[in-house]
Amino acid sequence: MASPNSLLMTEDEQARDFLRGVLSKHGFQVILASTGQGGMEQFSPGLFQLVVVDLQLADISGLEVLRKVKRLSPETAVIIISDSVEMDDVLQTIRLGACDYFRKPIEQETLMDRAICRISEAENLAQQNREYRQALECRNRELSDHLELLRRDQEAGRLLQQHLLPRTPYRYPGGVEAAYFLIPSLYLSGDFVDYGLFGERFVAFYLVDVSGHGVSSALVTSLVKHSIMHCLRERPLFTHPEFLNADLLEMLELINRELLSTPMGKHASMFVGVIDTAENQLLYSVAGQIPMPVLVSAGDAEWLAGKGRPLGIFERGDWQVMCVELPSRWQLVACSDGVLELLQGNLLEKEAQLLQLIEESEGELEQLRKSLKVDTFGALPDDITILTLGHK
Template sequence: MSERQRLLLIEADPASRECVRRAALRLNFEVTEAESGLQGIGVFAPGLFRLVVTDLHLPDMGGLEVLRKIKQLAPESAVVVIASNSEVSDVVQALRLGASDYVLKPVEDAAVIEHALKRITESQALSRENREYREQLEARNRELHEHIEVLQRDQQAGRLLQQHLLPRTPYEYPGHIEAAYRLVPSLYLSGDFVDYGLFGERFIAFYLVDVSGHGVSSALVTALIKHSIMHLLREKPLFASLDAVPGDLLEILQLINRELLSTSLDKHASMFVGVIDSRARKLHYAVAGQVPMPALVTSSGAEWLPGKGRPLGLFERGDWQVLEASLPASWRLVACSDGVLELLQGDLLQREAKLLQSIDESRGDLDTLCAALHVDTCNDLPDDVTILTVRQD
């Protein structure tokens, strides 16, 4: 035994008491002896004796009464009763009252005593280890619960911040041009982000970005992208003239590409950025790894816009191109993050075809398209889902 325990021995018979005492000493117990029930109860103290051996036949009181009082004082203390063959019914009653074991008289075989004491001490040690383990587990569970609460509060704060950074939806600009979006994160925070704004009286700029991964790290990158663009706006006027539009679009992509490459977050992003020239009825745009491509809906139906360019944050050069598309009097532009494709069945080409069909059938209307794709009712989204629409009727 690793530490010495105290044992209380209550036995009037000298021979039995000596046999038990020697067996307990061999097991390294510190033995306190009592020759009567009253003496044993008087000596006993909770926490002092983890093990008690008592005879059921004592000169002053019944051993069952001694057992009952000890269990009332210290339920965790183990009690071994000594009984004669004629006291079998008392043994049964003792076990019902909480006795851990019993030994029959005459007590002559020390091995029997040692076996009973060892079994009880081993059981107590195991119970103590289990209790300590449960206490440690409960403490760790409390710590984990506290950490989860902190994380939930942080995520709630992050979600509020991200929502605060997003533009109002829908929002109407001069010339009856309306921008709107639906953003549904797969987790509490989103790796998708959209923004739009009016530059001067002529240009309406917008973008949709989809950062790789999910959760907090991806959401932080969307905030970095928003901050980088706002910082660029403070340094120079963007989209101040028609001639500046292509260069400004490329500068935005180059800026974000540099920012992502300079971080150690191992993140990349796809992006669609565009400018509506309300005076000339033209769309100027560039794509960086965008899948699916944006779609333009006119009276002739829905068609994917052409274009190509590498994702942001992977290559020093993206080979991005600024393209143009003429706009009729009535049109709708739809851009989706790749999470939308996860709502459809089939391979990539089949999913893109089904998405274009849904865009065509909805005529590019945001609410109608979201209802057709079950964006708002789909449970357990595998990826962030974002749809950005710009329209003029």
């Protein structure tokens, strides 16, 4: 490793010889200059660790040399030597960035030793800080790259999850129209909906709300979708009116088993139902659903009845299959519990507000969405999903 350089500017031979000896003892290579102009011609940033300047130079003031050095290389240490003990001179040198001030004649070597040690310690600390800053900048770049990769992965997951969702709105034979609005609080949603036509007369549907939100909850919604599709490939569901009750319970039992068997510790609420368009009937089951679904007809909105435990917690859910006779015109509205976070008050007050908004909107999805002010709410505390089915 090369020895550090020092630049000594003075025409005082006694001071020059003394300082050259002290600096050499500390391992410095000493470059001499008798004038300020001559010294500045040799100076360049990064070349010298230490500059010693006589305040009384023949050509230009030592203060002017100090200004030039600090302007070119602020990190270079500068020591001022002078015949003067005027306080103004001392204050000026300190203000301009000198690290020490010595009065000539300089005879105590220990004072200079201490000054050089302080400079070396400061230089070492500055070097450590530079290395730490460089390492921190490197880690920040790595973190930024990882975050960007995560963002792209989540964006890809969001697009995939959207691809798994059904078309909205969609009108089935018999006049039943299904639609939904789903917006995740993060990139991915723990809510999911699906619907489809079976046996030319049965419109089956479900809304599932997995605990939490984000990637892990979204993965569970994919598991639910996969499990149901696998079940449908194994045997036909919702194809005969005599088996609709059993089909609904089989779906709940299937998802319950899947959640209990996964190590993710997730549970879910679910509303699953089937509309028999030939008989104008709604058969449904709820599993821990909050808020309960709402049926709107003749201008009135009413909560549907029913109870059942959430999925993924208990071996048996005690789910019920309920049956409702549908009028000629009706609208069914189901919401995930994130909708309640958009309202004020306790749970009962929020449910009362929601029921009123559904009634005022007559269960129409877009009107209800506007009434809930979903698009202007800001950062959403939870995933928001509204599922509607209706016949006009």
